[in-house]
Amino acid sequence: MEDICLVKDFPNSVKERKVKDILTLAKIIYKNWDEEYKDYLVKEFNLNTKKKLLKLSTGNQTIVGLVIGLASRSRLTMFDEPTLGLDAAMRYKFYNLLLEDYEKNPRTIIVSTHLIDEVANLFEEVIIINDERITLKDEVNALKERSYFLSGREDLINSIIKDKKVIHREEFGSTKIVGIYGNLTEKETKYIKDNNIEISNIPLQKLFIYLTENIMKGEYSNGRN
Incomplete structure (x- = not known):
């Protein structure tokens, strides 16, 4: 599990914690964690880490997950609807950071999203699964x-x-x-x-x-x- 990072909505028990404590916990969990890169992302997104997660807006709660996913440097990183609550500027900031970091630190990244055109440039390959069978697999x-x-x-x-x-x-x-x-x-x-x-x-x-x-x-x- 230390090589796998799944970024999705946080459970209520986690939302009661301060953001800085959540990030500290993530540092313990993920063996490839990059603390310096985490600090850079916190500044880049102007994230207030002293507040409890539940006190943040939906967009900023999403950003906490994005920081964890990027800084974890996990061999398998999965983002589930990673731009929930983010405005256009923040969405594109995330996409650019994701591409930049992937080029420097290649790994498997899975993005689950309904905004397909918005992330089309991130995809290398497309797989469509229907009824537990792969019905289409091809390069974008x-x-x-x-x-x-x-x-x-x-x-x-x-x-x-x-x-x-x-x-x-x-x-x-x-x-x-x-x-x-x-x-x-x-x-x-x-x-x-x-x-x-x-x-x-x-x-x-x-x-x-x-x-x-x-x-x-x-x-x-x-x-x-």
């Missing part, structure tokens, strides 16, 4: 390169998607928008350009949603088209 860049929105006249769109894996559809009058997952050939790319079909990459969060919906319907598997 590979996923992005194979996922597109196409927007244009319905007849033109239909011509190019007949052999494609369509993961999303919507219509606005005579305009049809589809999300496709799969590689495009040079011929198909030229067809899209010649017919003024708008093409753009699907944001990672929407891609997750579409792929998950298709997986739940049993319409997608194996991770590749």
Whole structure:
């Protein structure tokens, strides 16, 4: 357990303690604890360590957990909704600190969050699990390169998607928008350009949603088209 750090909401018994005492306890628990880095983080986040945890705002309680997760330097560090109660500036401060520290101290970091697009740059690999089975496992860049929105006249769109894996559809009058997952050939790319079909990459969060919906319907598997 001394190599594993799980950062999540603190139990009430811990919230009764002063922040400085919680950090002292963390120093005892985690064998790779970096006290100097902890002090740096406390200053960086302007954290009041003399108060009891329960007297802090939700955002500052979250920050205490982030300080522990980062300073623990645990071989496996897990953050459960790590930006709860934080404003945009503090969220991006955490993401930047996480990246910087990971580059200097590589280890396994797992982030559980609903704000997927916000942390997309942190991910190297994506795994989607459904019914205890891995239904998709791929690198983020590979996923992005194979996922597109196409927007244009319905007849033109239909011509190019007949052999494609369509993961999303919507219509606005005579305009049809589809999300496709799969590689495009040079011929198909030229067809899209010649017919003024708008093409753009699907944001990672929407891609997750579409792929998950298709997986739940049993319409997608194996991770590749």
